[in-house]
Amino acid sequence: MESSGKNLIIVGAGISGLVCGVYAQRSGWDTIILEKALNPGGVSTSWVRKGYTFEGGIHWLIGAKEGVPLHDIWTESGALQANNPISFRDPIYTIIDGDRKAELHRDLKTLSKIDRRDRLALALLRFHVWCFTFFHSPVQDIAGVKARHPRGFSLMEFIKMGPAVILTPWLMAFSAGTYCRRFRDPLVRNLLETVVDPRINALSLIYTLSSFTSGDSGYPKGGSLVMARNMADTFTSLGGEIRYRTTVLEVVREGERYVGVRTSEGLLRADAIVISADARTAIDKLFAEPLQDGWARRMRRKMETAQCMFVAIGVKADLSSRPRCARLMLREPLHAGGLVFDAITVNNYSGYEGYAPEGCTPVTAILPGACYDYWKAAKENGNYYDLKKEVIAAFVRVVSEFYPETAGKVEVTDMATPMTYQRYCDTFEGSYMSDWRPWRFASTAPLRYKPGLYFTGQRTAFSGGLPVAAETGRRTAQHLCKDYDIEFVSH
Numbered sequence: 001m002e003s004s005g006k007n008l009i010i011v012g013a014g015i016s017g018l019v020c021g022v023y024a025q026r027s028g029w030d031t032i033i034l035e036k037a038l039n040p041g042g043v044s045t046s047w048v049r050k051g052y053t054f055e056g057g058i059h060w061l062i063g064a065k066e067g068v069p070l071h072d073i074w075t076e077s078g079a080l081q082a083n084n085p086i087s088f089r090d091p092i093y094t095i096i097d098g099d100r101k102a103e104l105h106r107d108l109k110t111l112s113k114i115d116r117r118d119r120l121a122l123a124l125l126r127f128h129v130w131c132f133t134f135f136h137s138p139v140q141d142i143a144g145v146k147a148r149h150p151r152g153f154s155l156m157e158f159i160k161m162g163p164a165v166i167l168t169p170w171l172m173a174f175s176a177g178t179y180c181r182r183f184r185d186p187l188v189r190n191l192l193e194t195v196v197d198p199r200i201n202a203l204s205l206i207y208t209l210s211s212f213t214s215g216d217s218g219y220p221k222g223g224s225l226v227m228a229r230n231m232a233d234t235f236t237s238l239g240g241e242i243r244y245r246t247t248v249l250e251v252v253r254e255g256e257r258y259v260g261v262r263t264s265e266g267l268l269r270a271d272a273i274v275i276s277a278d279a280r281t282a283i284d285k286l287f288a289e290p291l292q293d294g295w296a297r298r299m300r301r302k303m304e305t306a307q308c309m310f311v312a313i314g315v316k317a318d319l320s321s322r323p324r325c326a327r328l329m330l331r332e333p334l335h336a337g338g339l340v341f342d343a344i345t346v347n348n349y350s351g352y353e354g355y356a357p358e359g360c361t362p363v364t365a366i367l368p369g370a371c372y373d374y375w376k377a378a379k380e381n382g383n384y385y386d387l388k389k390e391v392i393a394a395f396v397r398v399v400s401e402f403y404p405e406t407a408g409k410v411e412v413t414d415m416a417t418p419m420t421y422q423r424y425c426d427t428f429e430g431s432y433m434s435d436w437r438p439w440r441f442a443s444t445a446p447l448r449y450k451p452g453l454y455f456t457g458q459r460t461a462f463s464g465g466l467p468v469a470a471e472t473g474r475r476t477a478q479h480l481c482k483d484y485d486i487e488f489v490s491h
Contacts, residue, residue, distance in 0.1 A: 004028035004486050009261055009270040011248045011286070014042025014425070015079075015466060016457035017276030018231040019473025022077045024274075025240040027481050027489045032270075033235070034246045034263065036426070041228030042276075043425050043432045044466065050412040052314030052362045053355040057224030059325075059347065061086070062137075062211050062467050064218035069139040073470045076491045078234025079220075079227045086218035093345075094323035095191040096402060102187050103323075104194070106212045115185035124182070125192075125209075131167050132210035134160035137467050142475055145482040148489045171203035179205060194327045194345050197306070197368050204463060221353070251275070251286045251453065258452040272452050272480055276473075279445035279459035280305075280428035298443030299459070305431030306464070307418045309337050309367040311395045314412040317405045319350040319361040328402050336391040337371030337417065344398065360411070363399055367391075372418040372429040379419055388415045433464030447472060448479045 006029055010017045013035035025031045039045065044057035063070030064086045074080045091103035103110065108126050111118075140152045171179075177198030180189045196204045211217040220227050232242055250262040251273055260269035275282050280299055283291040290296075327345050334341045350361040378384040392413045400407040418430020444462070445455040456476035458464040474490075481488040 002028060003030055004484070006030065006272070006484055006486065007270040008032070008272050008274065008480065009034065009268060010274045010276055011251075011261065011282075012042060012276035012457075013037075013040040013228075013232065013242055013244075014276055014457065014469065015044050015228065015231070016469035016473040016476075017042075017274070018228065018235060019073060019077045019470050020274055020276065020456050020477045021235045021240055022231065022238065023474055023477035023488070023490065024480055025235060025238040026491075027477065028486055029480065031235075031240045032268070033240065033242045034248055034261065034268075035242060035244050036247045037424055038244055039225065039228070040232040040242065041224055043421060043427065044224045044228060044469075046223045046225040049312075049414050050314065051357050052312075052360070052412055053223070053349070053352075054312040054362055054364055054414060055223045055347070055349065056310055056312075056364075056416065058219065058227065058466070060212075060217040061220055061227075062217055062465075063470070064088075064220065065214070065216040068216055069136050070467055070470060072490075073139060073474055077470070077473075078230050079470075081230050084220040084222045084226045084230065086220055088215065088218040089324050091323070092212055093191060093194045093325050093327060095187060095194065095327040095329065096323075097187055097190070097329035100187055102191050104191050106215070108209070108213060111188060115183075115188065118183045118185055118188060121182040121184075128167060128171070128206050129210045129213055131163035132207055133214045135164035135207065135210065136161075137471050139471060139474070141488070142478045142482065145478045146485075146487045147478070148487055149491065151490070167206075168203060171206055172201050174202055175199055176202050176205040178202065190327060190329065190343060194325075200463075248277075248286065250288060251282075253288070256451060258450060270452075271484070272454065274454045274456055274476055274480070275445075276455075276457050278425065278427045279455050279457065281426050282455075283445075285426075295443045295446065299445070302443060303428075303434060303459075305370075305372075305429045306368070306433045307370050307372050307429060307431050309371060309391065309418075310364065310416040310420075311336075311367065311392060312362060312364040312414045313392070313396060313399065313410050314356060314360060314362050315399075315406040316357075316360050316409040316411050317403075318359050319348045319363070319403060319405070322348050322350070322403055324348055326402075328398060330398060331401075334367075334394050334398060336367050336394065337369065338374035339367070339369040339371055341367060344395075346399065346402075363406075365395060372422075372431075375417040375419045375430075384417075384419070388417065391415060433458050434462070447476045448483070454479060 008029040008031045010033045046055045091105045093104040179202040180192045183189045248261045283296045347364045349355045422430040456472045460472045461468045
């Protein structure tokens, strides 16, 4: 693409920053992405320890299925290529409670084999999920943008999404946990609560289940890191530049206009700046004076964060006969980060090519809950690493109890806390996304803020996650093109 002569700086090489960068560069912007870490992807990442790959980001990707609108963004941005084909696991989840076991398949009819008392609740669940089968993220052009390949909603798309639109306000009014309590069988309840955090609204549960039942939500080979590197390579192949290990200290303003950013190496000027870093952190740290707009004040006051602990072990055992993703109901609670867990969800990566040495398996778990203050205090008190070791040891005991073949065969361990997320990604309170509770809306950052300054990413739209990162990255690139009278080129 011929250069427009306009220079763009994107702060952060997370998924949204990469999407925005690819579209902007393809449309003629001369783009530099500044990233403080060593790799692209932000919180959507994986890493290797002694030959074991630990997947810390993607567990399923909405938009993995061809024909889904979001799939176009993933292919246009280079995220999905020939080197990371999608696999669609089934069953999605398995729950193990003593001698009882149940599976959640993409076809929800299989749940009818569990308990006859829940026949009505299952019928309603299947109906609600069916209503969202045709619902998808609104991947369309913003008003006024000149697009080489225009995109919008058709009347038929609106009609098909009608049932979901009608149900949405009702499902937003209560939590996923409340919805799951319609089932009398505790095994089924706990199985469904594995899909999303029970504290967030029921809309998230139904939307996620609908993505599975419609044949979407698969796992790209190589996971988060391969996908992010694909996007970074696509961006640089278009002439863009990524500067890793570069921390932005301040977004610089002259008069009414934002004109560049200051790093440890000095001032870097640009016609426009996009903040793809955590907006909640940015409004306080990236400006000479913290932003005081109404949306920024509401964000400080109302935003709830999704926090977690991530625990991973590499075991010298083949777990290919075990479930890929299992909810383990514990005989004794697991204590971690000031929280108590009666069950944990374990991901087993046996059979994933290149994830471990021959005959070995990476095993991971996410322990969700507000634990930032606990780990921050531990850091300040000097017992942070000792407490991490205790959590890892407890996790190893749980895994060896349910999977005896792993006992005494743990070769490597690792753990991330909210302090880890904060250190690597500058996320507010070490969160990986906003927490969308029933009928509680935190303020979001505007995609187009002031002359020369834009935002993108998970803090700019509900409810967070990779779909929001991708869609807002595209829309921010369109705002840039519209404001500077540049044609938007998608592919």
